[in-house]
Amino acid sequence: MKVSYKIHHLPFKHPFTISKGTKTHQPTFIVELDHFGIKGYGEAPAISYYNIPVEKMAEDLERKKTFVEKFAFSDPERYWHYLHHLFPENSFLVCALDMAGWDIFGKIKRQPLYQYWNLDINKTPLTDYTIGIDEPDIMIQKMKEKPWPIYKIKVGFDNDIETVAELRKHTDAIFRVDANAAWTLDIALQKIPLLKELGVELVEQPLAKDDWEGMKILFEKSPLPLFADESCVKDNDVEKCAGFFHGINIKLTKCSGITPARRMIQKAREMNMKVMIGCMNESSIGSAAIAHLAPLTDYLDMDGPLLLSEDIAEGVGYDYGKIIFNDKPGLGVLLK
Numbered sequence: 595m596k597v598s599y600k601i602h603h604l605p606f607k608h609p610f611t612i613s614k615g616t617k618t619h620q621p622t623f624i625v626e627l628d629h630f631g632i633k634g635y636g637e638a639p640a641i642s643y644y645n646i647p648v649e650k651m652a653e654d655l656e657r658k659k660t661f662v663e664k665f666a667f668s669d670p671e672r673y674w675h676y677l678h679h680l681f682p683e684n685s686f687l688v689c690a691l692d693m694a695g696w697d698i699f700g701k702i703k704r705q706p707l708y709q710y711w712n713l714d715i716n717k718t719p720l721t722d723y724t725i726g727i728d729e730p731d732i733m734i735q736k737m738k739e740k741p742w743p744i745y746k747i748k749v750g751f752d753n754d755i756e757t758v759a760e761l762r763k764h765t766d767a768i769f770r771v772d773a774n775a776a777w778t779l780d781i782a783l784q785k786i787p788l789l790k791e792l793g794v795e796l797v798e799q800p801l802a803k804d805d806w807e808g809m810k811i812l813f814e815k816s817p818l819p820l821f822a823d824e825s826c827v828k829d830n831d832v833e834k835c836a837g838f839f840h841g842i843n844i845k846l847t848k849c850s851g852i853t854p855a856r857r858m859i860q861k862a863r864e865m866n867m868k869v870m871i872g873c874m875n876e877s878s879i880g881s882a883a884i885a886h887l888a889p890l891t892d893y894l895d896m897d898g899p900l901l902l903s904e905d906i907a908e909g910v911g912y913d914y915g916k917i918i919f920n921d922k923p924g925l926g927v928l929l930k
């Protein structure tokens with residue numbers, strides 16, 4: 595196995611603002627694994643909130659490159675376990691390598707991953723399209739620029755309810771909101787019923803990630819389903835969320851790849867929780883990995899390639915919320 599990597603800073607079409615800040619570019623770490631001439635690709639975008647910059651991914655990979663390369667690859671799940679022990683502090687790097695391992699595995703099997711897993715791609719939920727925080731006029735303009743069946747609206751600022759009400763005047767699309775941990779319990783109790791009246795279907799991460807006391811109360815009182823994002827990072831967080839959230843938002847980068855994401859989906863099902871699979875503004879490489887898992891989920895938030903103005907690969911198509919798969923093996927992506 596040979597490993598190489600590249601760092602990209604992919605520009606957003608519009609500056610992207612959530613309750614935690616604004617960015618104009620998405621730094622992302624791309625790995626290529628070469629297994630006897632079969633190439634696999636994986637991706638991990640850096641999210642400052644999780645404190646793993648792309649430079650740290652490069653540094654850790656350089657330091658243990660020989661160990662990554664000497665593994666006798668046969669099965670991606672075994673490879674993930676090996677990587678997980680090799681990089682216990684760098685789940686993002688593990689994610690990129692795990693994804694590339696699955697890409698190679700699918701290519702060895704000559705099947706797209708969804709087919710290898712026997713998934714029915716007709717069960718793939720429609721993806722939402724995210725509207726970042728901005729002046730209401732600009733948010734309306736972004737919505738009009740991209741007619742879409744489901745919008746995810748970033749909230750967690752003063753006048754956020756008034757803004758959603760303003761957007762509602764311009765579309766009948768499904769709305770979901772993401773507060774990115776910005777509300778207190780009192781604010782959430784006051785705002786969520788208003789959002790329900792505005793036709794919002796679910797609320798993502800209303801409270802701080804460790805406000806379990808607040809979540810317990812909100813879980814009992816909220817008229818809308820609540821989804822954990824920042825509160826549900828890794829495998830063992832799924833169980834913690836039961837009784838506090840109605841569902842979880844799994845993201846490959848935070849949980850460290852396709853291998854643990856599959857376990858989390860299974861665990862959530864056992865605990866009777868809904869499953870969303872989300873993105874961290876991945877290019878088409880990371881987005882393809884999300885797409886292959888999407889038929890197993892209830893909600894899909896996979897709009898990275900739509901928000902970015904530059905892509906480094908192709909292979910994922912979008913048609914008004916519907917994901918268009920191809921029948922190429924592995925992740926099914928080609929570098930541009």
Ligand code: MG
Pocket residue numbers: 772774798799823824843
């Ligand atoms: Mg979120």
